Amino acid sequence: MIDKVDELTVTSADGTTIGYYQLGRGPGLVVSHGGMGSAYNHIQQAQALADTYTVYLPDRRGRGMSGPYRPGHGIRQDVADLEAVIVKTGARYLFGLSVGGAIALEAALTLSGIDQLAVYEPAAFTAPTDWLARFERELAEGRTAAALVTAMKGAQMGPAFMRALPRRLLELGTKQAMRSEERTGSGGYVQMRDLAATLLHDVRALVEMKGRLEDFRDLRAEVLLLGGSKTVPYQKASLAALESVLPRSRRVELAGLGHEGPWNKERGGQPERVAQELRSFYAP
Numbered sequence: 001m002i003d004k005v006d007e008l009t010v011t012s013a014d015g016t017t018i019g020y021y022q023l024g025r026g027p028g029l030v031v032s033h034g035g036m037g038s039a040y041n042h043i044q045q046a047q048a049l050a051d052t053y054t055v056y057l058p059d060r061r062g063r064g065m066s067g068p069y070r071p072g073h074g075i076r077q078d079v080a081d082l083e084a085v086i087v088k089t090g091a092r093y094l095f096g097l098s099v100g101g102a103i104a105l106e107a108a109l110t111l112s113g114i115d116q117l118a119v120y121e122p123a124a125f126t127a128p129t130d131w132l133a134r135f136e137r138e139l140a141e142g143r144t145a146a147a148l149v150t151a152m153k154g155a156q157m158g159p160a161f162m163r164a165l166p167r168r169l170l171e172l173g174t175k176q177a178m179r180s181e182e183r184t185g186s187g188g189y190v191q192m193r194d195l196a197a198t199l200l201h202d203v204r205a206l207v208e209m210k211g212r213l214e215d216f217r218d219l220r221a222e223v224l225l226l227g228g229s230k231t232v233p234y235q236k237a238s239l240a241a242l243e244s245v246l247p248r249s250r251r252v253e254l255a256g257l258g259h260e261g262p263w264n265k266e267r268g269g270q271p272e273r274v275a276q277e278l279r280s281f282y283a284p
Contacts, residue, residue, distance in 0.1 A: 005043070007065060010088045013080045019065020020058035020085055024050025028091025029282065031057050032082060032107075034098030035202040036157070036195050037263065038063040040188040042097075044264045048275035053093070053282070058085045060100070062198040063190045069198075075205045078103045083111055092116070093282050097262050098123050099202040102209050105242075108221045118224035118278055120262050121235040122242070124209040128154060128234065132203050144196050145174040151199055156232040157259070189267075216245050223249040224281040226274065228257030235259060252277055 006022040021039055023046055031042050039057035046055035059066040061073070061081065070077075082103060085091070092115045096104030101122030108117045131154025138147035149170045152158050162170065174192070181191045223246050225239045243251050254261060254273055263269030 009065065010084045012077075012084045014070065014077065016061065016067040016070070016081070017065075018058055018061075018067070018081050018084055020056050021046070022054065022056055022089075023047065024052070024054045026051075026053045027093060027282070028089045029053045029055050029093040029095060029278075030082065030085055030089065030091045031055065032094070032096035032100035032104045033057070033060065034096075034100045035199050036151075036192075037097075037267075038190040038195075040064065040190070041263045041267060041269075042271070043188070044269070045262050045271035045275050048272045049279060052279060054089070054091075056085055056089050056091060058082070060103075060198070062201070063194070069201055073201055075103060075106055075208045078205060079107045079110060082107045086111065086113065093118075095119070095262075095278060096122060098259065099205055102206060105216065105219070106209075108223075109216060109219045114221050116222045116224070116282055118226060118281055119242075120226040120274065121228070121231055121259055122238060123206060123235060124238055125211075125213045125241050126234045126238040127203075127206045128156075129203055129207050129210070130154070132200075132207070135203070136200060139196060139200060144193055145171045145178065148174050148192065148196055148199075151196075151203075155203075156234070213241055213245055216242065217247065219246055220248070224277070225249055225251040226261075226277060227251075227253055228259065228261045229253055229255045230258040232259070250281075 008022055009017050009019045012018050039059045042057055049055050061069045094104050094114050095118045097120045101119035102124040108114045131150055135147050135150045149167055153163050178192050227239050260268040262274045
């Protein structure tokens with residue numbers, strides 16, 4: 001296990017600070033985390049790879065070590081933030097989860113120097129976004145718990161049995177969970193209340209990706225498409241769509257894993273299994 005983790009920063013094109021963890025030794029690998037998470041959600045995945053790779057875990061905007069979103073933020077700015085880390089570190093390998101995977105795909109399409117890209121359920125092209133207006137309204141009204149429940153049900157996040165519960169019970173449970181975090185802390189994790197606002201920008205990024213599948217026929221990097229057998233149908237559909245257009249791709253389904261597969265164990269992930277696939281893919 002690698003214990004030493006450095007916290008560093010880089011400045012994005014618009015002057016915003018992007019903070020990231022650095023650990024390990026070897027060729028550079030940048031991890032683009034997904035929604036309702038931050039760089040810290042991938043610390044165990046990075047530790048599992050750190051004996052062979054130098055792993056960089058940037059916080060996307062609005063989280064942890066990084067600065068806030070600015071008006072008019074879109075996926076191009078997400079790519080610029082990622083580019084700042086890639087240019088500073090010289091990394092040529094890239095991994096992305098969920099919307100972070102969608103951003104990583106766009107980065108590999110538009111930036112030079114990315115040799116290999118792995119994405120875990122990038123949610124691009126097929127993710128349901130018809131719940132966004134309600135989510136945005138509830139968030140603006142200060143009803144954070146209600147907004148998070150809308151996101152859970154709309155994006156089909158979390159266990160199916162929970163999504164089947166009445167909204168009233170889910171909102172009550174979410175409020176209690178947020179109060180508990182505020183009272184006792186959440187360790188290295190970004191708290192739910194803070195993540196709620198970032199989810200708005202994540203879903204908008206997915207909206208930008210809709211209708212652009214054919215663009216990715218021009219992606220020349222080698223791509224590993226990862227997903228779990230327990231994920232929801234639209235995530236599998238997204239991987240299948242990408243597999244049909246990417247000129248150099250391979251798809252792997254990990255038995256028993258869900259959408260949180262790359263996350264730390266205490267958040268429901270199996271980071272070592274995901275790391276094993278990445279190690280095999282990036283190997284010279």
